[in-house]
Amino acid sequence: MPRISVVIITCNRREQLRRTLAHMTSLPDNAPIVVVDNASADGSASMVAREFPGVRLLRLDENLGAVARNVAVAEVTTPHVAFCDDDTCWQPGALTRAAELLDQHPGLGSVTGRCLVEPGLAEDPITPELRGSPVPGPDWLPGPALLGIMAGLTAVRVDAFREVGGFSPRMWLGGEEELFALDLAARGWWMCWAEDVVIHHAPSPLRDPRRRRRLGIRNTLWTLLLRRPWSAVFRRGADVLRSAPLDGATLAALGEVMRGLPWVLAERRVVPPAVEEGLQMLEGPQRNSKARRYVG
Incomplete structure (x- = not known):
């Protein structure tokens, strides 16, 4: 089988x-x-x-x-x-x-x-x-x-x-x-x-990179709000926004994040301390990563 x-x-x-x-x-x-x-x-x-x-x-x-x-x-x-x-x-x-x-x-x-x-x-x-x-x-x-x-x-x-x-x-x-x-x-x-x-x-040419960037920024910020301590939300959130151009896609993502705050805060459950320790170890590589920048 x-x-x-x-x-x-x-x-x-x-x-x-x-x-x-x-x-x-x-x-x-x-x-x-x-x-x-x-x-x-x-x-x-x-x-x-x-x-x-x-x-x-x-x-x-x-x-x-x-x-x-x-x-x-x-x-x-x-x-x-x-x-x-x-x-x-x-x-x-x-x-x-x-x-x-x-x-x-x-x-x-x-x-x-x-x-x-x-x-x-x-x-x-x-x-x-x-x-x-x-x-x-x-x-x-x-x-x-x-x-x-x-x-x-x-x-x-x-x-x-x-x-x-x-x-x-x-x-x-x-x-x-x-x-x-x-x-x-x-x-x-x-x-x-x-x-x-x-x-x-074989990356498909049939994609909308600006839309994917908007969704990626929104979902990353929502995930931070849902699962990370507040100090990490602000620290890592600032890193994400610094890696993105200040344009319509980024502003649209922020608008969606704000509109989603009621359900996000209602469903917020912070990860256990051991998981958070691992996430903090990843912040440096993520901050310097060329693969994780929201530039599409």
Whole structure:
């Protein structure tokens, strides 16, 4: 029986999805694949049904963003699930290796792989930060300890995913992983990076970078307000805003943050002290990171 399933969410990227599915369905890992179509208008769902009949297709009537992953995970029967974007491709053996690591370490909630960017296959700029993570972890952890994930590069234990409720509908998409990861850590689940779990990323040109930046800033600030002590909210919040241009997208993000304050404050639950200590260790690398600047 397979130990890991693949979940791909997509919206209006038919050609890139076709390429990704051609790769993923040919892998020797032979993992079941679930595609969730976020109400595409370009025929993506029909293409999947016609050309990839072995793939389970879930058609949504509205674009749920990252919450579409929750819909898929509710359907999987394997103990682990690998998230794959419509512009990422897990490489041969990577799914199997991720499942092995999760099987071997019951306290491990997620494994994030090494990202190589096409066409030249250079390491994604975030990779050195993950490899050199300063977060302390137990001796049994099979790689550097993390306090965050990148969804399209990560395999997650299904029980852990369901325990934290998956991705928040409040966040929709864009930095939605931050809150999810902190909730995993708060419940005692460990996350790690694995050098030998390799994923290729061919960034899609079909994206709105200003909108993604707005959502990313909003979600990062909401996550700070939801899970960090007030001193960290102001300190890290200032870092985020210093890295973003003062333009309409940034101002729109701040407006959404302010409008969301009533529900944010009502749902505020600060992470345990041990998790906060790890987050403080990450602030220096994040402050100097070129990969984490909101400049799109």
